Amino acid sequence: MFRKGCFYTSNGYFCGKLAQILENNNRWKCMKKLALSLPLVLTSLFPIYVNALTSEAESTADYAVKTYEAEMLDSLSSLVSYKTVSAEGLTPDTHPEFIGFKHELSQLSQKLGLDYSDHGYVILIGLGNSQKKLGVITHGDVQPANPQLWRGDPFVLDMTSKPGKLIGRGTEDDKGAIVTAMYAMKSIQDKGLKLDRRIELMVYLAEETDWDPLRTFLKNYTPADINITIDAEYPVVTAEKGWSKINFVIPPQELAPMEDKRARLVSFSGGVFSSQVPQQAVAEMSGVSGELQSALKTQGLRQQGMRYRFESDGDALTIFADGKAAHSSTPEDGVNAVTHLAELLSIHNWPRSQAALTQSFIHEMVGLGIYAEQFGEIAYKDNFMGAMTLAPTVIKHTKDGTEVVMNLRRPTGKTPELLDKQTLEALNNWQEKHQTQLTDIDTYWGTPMVMDDAPHLDTLLNVFSHFTGVKDPKPVAIGGSTNSKLFPNALSFGPTMPGVEYTGHTEDEFMTHEQFMLNLKMYTAAFIELAVEQ
Structure with missing residues (x-):
């Protein structure tokens, strides 16, 4: 990410002549070599701002939470109500619950002023028209839920039985993330920020059961050159074990x-x-x-x-x-x-x-x-x-x-x-x-994935550090297997905090209300840092 006349690294922003050198000489690898070999020279000549975000990112993240908290909860409740569990012999175009879910996404997109296109197993929801894209990868299908093991109906959002928790199938995996990404885009649109990249949310509808329809879709679809998967955990996932x-x-x-x-x-x-x-x-x-x-x-x-x-x-x-x-x-x-x-x-x-x-x-x-x-x-x-x-x-x-x-x-x-x-x-x-x-x-x-050289790694780590106060966060590896394996330069960024038990495939799945709002801040800021013209 660039500020005008500056070059961004994990150590902050370098401005002036050095920024041009870094940009013109394979900037990511060159930056690392220079930073390691000349730390004293760099820090004495140029100001370094650790965890600094653009003013637009910070203010818009705050705006998103203040403006859309109630609407986000209503939208999450609506999406959770659809039992988007795969059924043998049915597709997203023939399964009544998936049909209803897609209609709900279409209506929400229209309400928020986002474009929407239905490709069967894949839904694309976007903001902006640039040829360059920031891909945001998620899914709308969920795992089965046994009502006998839940406090209430798994497909009715429960916000009261355990104060502070949003309980329901899909709240953490992955309907909560879908809602968060959409309202982050809406907040960016409200502020009239000029996009350098189109923000394109992909909602796949068979992630839990069958990746073949997605592979087929990708044969005729050009994905973004940088992607974020919001189906794992923070700070940033750069390695996944093979399922x-x-x-x-x-x-x-x-x-x-x-x-x-x-x-x-x-x-x-x-x-x-x-x-x-x-x-x-x-x-x-x-x-x-x-x-x-x-x-x-x-x-x-x-x-x-x-x-x-x-x-x-x-x-x-x-x-x-x-x-x-x-x-x-x-x-x-x-x-x-x-x-x-x-x-x-x-x-x-x-x-x-x-x-x-x-x-x-x-x-x-x-x-x-x-x-x-x-x-x-x-x-x-x-x-x-x-x-x-x-x-x-x-x-x-x-x-x-x-x-x-x-x-x-x-x-x-x-x-x-x-x-x-x-x-x-x-x-x-x-x-x-x-x-x-x-x-x-x-x-x-399954094939393990290692993605340790994606160009937006430092930006995501910086966003996480800024909003959590965690100093010098490091990439992590997970045992989960997400769709990020199928996309170029794909890093997983949330929605679960490190060290916190993941509930996505458990009974009484939940996300805390606090985490829901924190995710909105971090996704809004990350989208701005990666897609808004600086």
Whole structure:
């Protein structure tokens, strides 16, 4: 970003002759070399203003909050009300909830004076006509929500049950961000600021389930040369682990003889969707003695963060496990009901069955760890991106057996070929131990992303520092996987604060009212610093 006659760096603004040198000589790399080699000369000759924003950015950010707070809440309430959860066989043009959602976005765009175009899976909402663009990437589809696990209707914005919190599916992921970006653009328009770049908000409608329609759209669409994804966290995300999976089926088993009347594990299941650490799991047993039931209850009390409900009918017993849901990219934030139930049941040697093999696999190959510590040799970590995580997220019964879905987030450091080899070795060793054959084994290793040389990195860090008071913020890596991977020079900027638990894929998803307003300030300022003519 430039001020007239000046060149901006992470250390402030350099003006005069040095600004011309920096601009004309590969300014980003040259700036870093000069700043490192001549710090004393630079600081003595030129004034440095750390965290300085243009007066337009600061004043417009304040204006946005003072002017549009109430309207933003109304708009968020309207967008949350649409159950934009993907459904098999339906598209955004045939799904009634998506049709309604798109109509609401169209009406809001018209009200705010923003242009709107519908491309099926992609909605473009923009301000300005410049050929140069600032891309703002987000999505309007959301994950499923089980009403029984929410305080109220997940698709009714709740602003009262927990004062200060905006509770509803999509408030954090990603409808809150959509509203914030639109009102940031409206505030810039109100102030009559002249845009050097068109600000173009892209709302994709299948981010949670299928990126192929977006890839198809991008074949005939020219994206901006600098992009912001508002679907992650602050200060600025420059690296994302690759979304990965290991799936297989444990087929039906020939049951052990019944003569000894031993307790049997009849069923074992849990989880709802692949990118959520499961909050609930359930196991059904037969032939359970009072002594075994007592032992299971005692063991359950020893597990921190877990609640168990035991329902018995004669010697039949059903255990309902309740943990804590979390986004599967941050399994450390959750308490996985599937892994904890498997650990609870491990106090008994269950006779061979489909359910018993499922429980054994989870207990032996995953345990209570989250970094694939027990899964053969696949565990590893990167110094910046951190360790690979592994979470069993869905265990469900099908006509072919029990399907096991495990979600992994992999950093740089191992190739897909090596991970496949190590995965199959681990699975083969377990199959040999249990004399069984898994079916439908399927793996997918998403590509990690590293974007550490985007030209707007310092600007975003500066905006974050200015409004939060955090000195010298650094880029971060996340386990999540956003659409930024598909765009040039794409950096994720919010909407969640660092060190704060992400609730986007959890039950009772929320964003605080304070964060909602802070995001409006930071997005407004960032758009101005990157897109308004200085």
